[in-house]
Amino acid sequence: MPRFTLHxxxxxxxxxxxxxxEASYTRKLLDKGSExxxxxxxxxxxxxxxxxVENDRDHLIAESADLLFHLLVLLKSRGVKLEEVEAALGLxxxxxxxxxxxxxxxx
Numbered sequence: 001m002p003r004f005t006l007h008x009x010x011x012x013x014x015x016x017x018x019x020x021x022e023a024s025y026t027r028k029l030l031d032k033g034s035e036x037x038x039x040x041x042x043x044x045x046x047x048x049x050x051x052x053v054e055n056d057r058d059h060l061i062a063e064s065a066d067l068l069f070h071l072l073v074l075l076k077s078r079g080v081k082l083e084e085v086e087a088a089l090g091l092x093x094x095x096x097x098x099x100x101x102x103x104x105x106x107x
Contacts, residue, residue: 006068010082013072026073034077041070 016026029037044067051059072082 006072006082009069010072010076013069013076017076029070029073030077034074037070037074037077041067041074044070 013026016024017030019027022028029040044063048060048063048067051063075082075085
């Protein structure tokens, strides 16, 4: 079975966002606006943390999938492409994580 990637998920979200009708959960989320999408992402983040703290591997996997889905929907709602996030990550790999984190502090 071919590996399913975040790019595959982003393409699915794009396709469902372009579709109309009540059948698409993605479309319903986007129709409710970015603030709603952000709230859903936060809920999924909390559920992911709880699954990790409880050391429930299967639940952590399922909640992580939900978290990634809702992150990509939020990005879509704000017009941010996965490639833009990847580019930001790519820039960070040129230095250590500690150096990169320190470079973001702007007092």
